[in-house]
Amino acid sequence: MSIALPGPDKVPDGPHRDLLVRLHDLYSQAGKPATRVISKRIDDEKLESVSYETISALLRGDKVPGWARLQSIIVALCRTSVHKVDVSEELVRFNLLWRRFESPQTPPRPAVEPPRAAPVAAAEVVALRAPVVAPRIHGELPPRAALFTGREQLLDTMARQLTEEPEKPLVLFGPIGSGKTQLAAEYARLHRDRYAVTWWVPAVNADQAGESLRDLAGRLGVDLHQAGPYLLIFDGVVSGDVRKLLNTRGGNVIATTRNGGWARDSPHAELEIPDLDxxxxxxxxxxxxxxxxxxxxxxxxxxxxxxxxxxxxxxxxxxxLDGEVAREVRRVHDSLAGDPVLIRLLTLLLGFGPSPVWRWMLRADVNWDVSAGVHRLLRDQAGLGQAMRILAGSGLGRRHPDNEWIEIPAIIRLVLRELLPDADGEVNRHDVVQILVGCDPGHPDDPDKRAEHRAIAPHIRPAALVDTHRPTAYRTIHHQVRFLFLTGDLRAARLLGQEARAALAGQDALAPTDELVLQIKRDLAGTLRADGRYLDAYRLTTETMADVSADTDADLALDLARSWGHDLRIAGEFERAHDLDEQTMRRHTAKYGEHDLRTVASRYNLSVSRRFHGRYADAAAADKLDLDRLRELADPRQVRWANSLAEDLCALGRYREAEELVRPLLGLEPGRQLLRARRTAGIVARRLGRLGHAAEQLGLCYQECVSRLGPDRELTLAAGMSFGNALRELGQFETALHYCTLAVTGYARAMGADNPLVQVARINRAAATLASGESTTEFDEAYGVLADRLGPDHPFTVAAEVNEAPSFARARAVFGAEHPDTLVVAAADDTPGTPGPDEIIATLRRLFGADHPLVTRLSTGMRVPIDVELPSG
Known part of the structure; x- marks a missing residue:
């Protein structure tokens, strides 16, 4: 049964009633639980025990317990409350009320009756009744570092932890120089108003900490838990005997230590201090x-x-390196120098990069060709684990909670390298290389192996594997370049691949035609291509193809052929790419069969080449067959083919079919296929007359491409050009010209000024110029280049031609009689045999509706240019 607030007749106005009213407010927020429930909650939370009888007496106004028991009751009620309650703030408020009750301020009795006072304002009454706060003790803190920066999230985490679980000491841990002491001191400065006492306790050992606590007790004159909320900070804990002093009865405790094992092996709350972001x-x-x-x-x-x-x-x-951190690292090193196992492990670890070195990398079940000392170290796995604990516990590194890895921070590594010159010696370098090569998990195309590749990756370049000049080392490098490419770290893949290529050129262990050399070049070319370095990729693939053996049906030769077709397309050699992809597809089918993954990939490449070659109907037919089969198999690659088929249908003028196909793709996870789908959806919306929606979607798509891919990537340039086309149709000619010009300069910068895609972008810019009412020579100029590079009958060439000199016959022959662009061209062509305006407008009205912008513009006699939407590959 719940307990009601006693009336003024039992507990009159005054400090006792103020405390009781506040307590009943908190009791009500908690749902007025039974006092036995409150008592059990206190025990469950491992707070100082309070009997249910004591709680009942408190709520009835019979008795107020000591501060430690009252604190337990308050914490339990806060955590039971249906509202979000700041436990720390409540404890501060209740401590003030409790101290007023314990030490009421009674004014001296006057000698004579004073005259009746004038009415006092309510605010003044509150001021008169405000409690007099007992003097607080704020001990001296370490000076604030002039360069203290950031750490807001860590400070918030500390505040949250100490508020939600005040009964648990909070242990901050991390290696030398991580900023534990400064962080604890900053917390004390920020939150000192929440505590009656803040005290800094040097705590290298229990004797030192005990002396500081005795000093505090002498200043307080009362037990610490009776002094109000307090904050004790035990700084620099080394030994476990300090743990018995970490008492949180009535306050908060923070401890700092380098020993993460000490923090984790205790019931305390722990917080590892990371590097600055x-x-x-x-x-x-x-x-x-x-x-x-x-x-x-x-x-x-x-x-x-x-x-x-x-x-x-x-x-x-x-x-x-002569500052405080360096001096402390040297001191710790000197203390460990007498243990040869620790020094051997330290030396070995310094040969790796400043990232975690995993225990499985140092496994003893592989017969590596390592030095005798390292072999003994790795063979004793129990001793190795203990050595890792000691090194991390001394502040020289971080380690995994289960001792699965150890990492030596960069600044500590630099100091230790001066102290341990053998770390840079040939023997240690040889040992590290042998370890990395020995734990190479193999080809990273297997997703199950990528976690191991990810663990090795940060150590490949620091260990200088590229300078080892051994086939086994280059095989590991090949796997790493491929892994970095597959996981999207293109910069790292490119740097490693370029370093390997340069090193291979200066060695004689592997011939230029060796398969491993060709694989590294192939993967580097793929990375360059994905990174938007199209011309470099084209040159490297061409060079590599020249080194392929005469066995053109070898696996590597076929892999290179698939890549080369892409490079030829990027270079604007559309016909050559188409012929190569067609031949490559036949060779794949003959060697691997029709349904092999490599054959399916070669068919996809051929469809891309067909789109760039203007053979949209052939591409659509092939893509439809592959998409149907992939759907039957529930193959996740089907989204790639769905995007491709939607582009085919757009190019054929079958916009509604394309819209149906692309709509489900708009729910894909972020990535290239979603960006392709958004672009196609925007193009379809424009073609169907929803101009505002199209411009909005294409603008968002373009910005996302710039953000995710960069400004000069294939898809980004195509999306920007599509955005410009949409703005032109909206009548925003100046902005449209801006984006069309970005496409012209972007294609020239990324693919070369003589690339035909630069001329396609000029067609779209000329369309914007013409639509704005200005004359232009760009149609004619683009036509001359495209006719020469692609041929007079390529759809891109014809687009330039019919914009300059409208010809229904040419448009019908290339685009098709029912293509909307053919009808637009016909509207500007008065050659005999061309459909008349009424027939053209009637056809467009049936296709798109009476309110479509094309219908409106053509019915008023406006000249409407046609534009080009490029395939995205």
């Missing part, structure tokens, strides 16, 4: 030098890492 490290470095460039910031962060203390030292000392 990129924006925080940039902020810190700009405090050092406001004129520092981004390149210099990247160089410093790359060399010294992003630990706050280490980065501050590096920037301030001009790269001289």
């Amino acid at each position: 990129p924006s925080e490290s940039a902020q810190l470095l700009r405090k050092l030098d406001p004129r520092m460039t981004r390149a210099e910031m990247a160089r410093l962060a790359g060399r010294y890492g992003r630990s706050p203390a280490g980065l501050a030292e590096a920037g301030r000392a001009g790269e001289l």
Whole structure:
């Protein structure tokens, strides 16, 4: 049964009633639970026990317990409340009320009766009744670092943890220089008003911590838990004997330590302190030098890492490692120098990159050709695990909670390399290379192997595998280039591939025609292509094809042929690409069969070439067959073919069919296929007369392409051109010209000024110019180049031709008699035998409806140019 608030006759106005009213408010928010339930909740939360009888007496106004028990009751009610309650704030409020009750301020009795006072305003009454706060003790904190930067999210996490679970000490842990001490001190500064006491406790051992606590007790004159909410910070904990001093009865406790194992092996709450994030490290470095460039910031962060203390030292000392972090690392090293196992492990780890080195990479069940000392180290896996714990616990690194990996931060590595010169020696380098080669999981096309490739990746370049000049090392490099490409890290794939290519040119262990060399070149070319470096990819693939053996049906030769067709298309050699893809598809079918994944991929490439070659009907027929089969198999690759078929149908003027096909694709996960679908949907909307919607969607698609892919990528350029076409039809000619010009310059920059796609972009720019009422010579100029490069009957060439000199016959022959563009051309052609305006407008009205913009414009005699929408590949 719930307990009602006692009336003023039992608990009159005053400090006791103020506390009781506030308590009953909290009791009501918690749903007025039974006192036995409150007592059990307190026990479950491992707070100081309170009997249900004590709780009942408190709620009835009979008795107010001591602060420690009252705190337990308040915490339990806060956590039971149906509202979101800030436990820490409630504890501060109740502590003030409790202290008023314990030590009421009674004014002295006057000698004579004072005259009746004038009425007092309500605000003044509140001021008169406000409690007098007992003096608080705020101990001295470490000086705030002048370069303290960021850490807002960590500070919020600390506040949330200490509010939600005040009974648990919060242990901050991380290696030397991670900023544990400064973070704890910053928290104390920010939240000192929430505590009656804040006290900094040096805590290398229990004796030192105990002396500090005795000093505090002498200043308080009362037990700490009776002094009100407090915050104790035990800084620099090394030994476990300090744990018995971490008492949270009535307050909060924070401890800092380098030993993550000590933090994790206790019942305390733990928070690992990470490096600064990129924006925080940039902020810190700009405090050092406001004129520092981004390149210099990247160089410093790359060399010294992003630990706050280490980065501050590096920037301030001009790269001289003689600051506090360096001195502490040297001191720890000296303390470990007598243990040969620890020094051997440290030396080995310094040969890897500043990223986690996993235990499975150091497994002992592989017979590596490593030095005798490292072989003994790795054979004793139990000893290896213990050594990892000691190194991390001493502050020289971070380790996995289950000891599955260890990582030495960059600034610490730099100092240790000076102390351990063998880390850069030939023997250690050989050992690291052998380990990386030995744990290479194989070809990364298998998704199950990618986690292992991801673990190896950060160590390949620091270990200088490219300079090893051994086939096994180059095989690992080949797998890594491929892995980085598959996971979208194109920059890393490109850098590693280029370094490997340069190294291969200067060695004689592998011939230029060796399959491994060709595989690295092929994967590098694929990376360059995906990264928008189309001309470089074209040149590299052409070079590699010249080195392929005469066995043109070898697997590698066929793989290269599929890539080469793409490069030829990008180079504007559409007919040559089409002929190569057609031949490659036949060779794939003969070798692998019709349904092999490689054969299906070659058929896809052929369909792309057919679109660029203007053979849209053939592409549509082939894509429809493959899409139907993939749908039957529920193959996820079907979205790629659906996008391709939608583009085929658009090119054929079958817009409603394309719309039906592309609509389900708009729910895809973010990625290239979704961007393709959005672009096609925008084109279809424009062609069907929904101009505002089309421009909006194409604008969003273009911006997303720029953001995800970059401004000079195939799909980005095509989307920007589609956006310009939509703006032209909306009558926004100046903006349309801007985007069409971006396409012209973008194609020239990415694919070369003589690429025919530059001329296609000029057709669309000329259409915008013509629509704005200005004359242009670009149709004629584009026609001359396209006729020469693609032939007079290519659809791109004919688009330029019929815009310059409208010819229904030419449009019908190339686009088809029922294509809407053919009807638009016919409207401007008065040659005998051309359909008249009434017939053209009637046909368009039946196709699109009476309110379609084409119907409106042609019925008023406006000249309407046609444009080109490129395939996206």
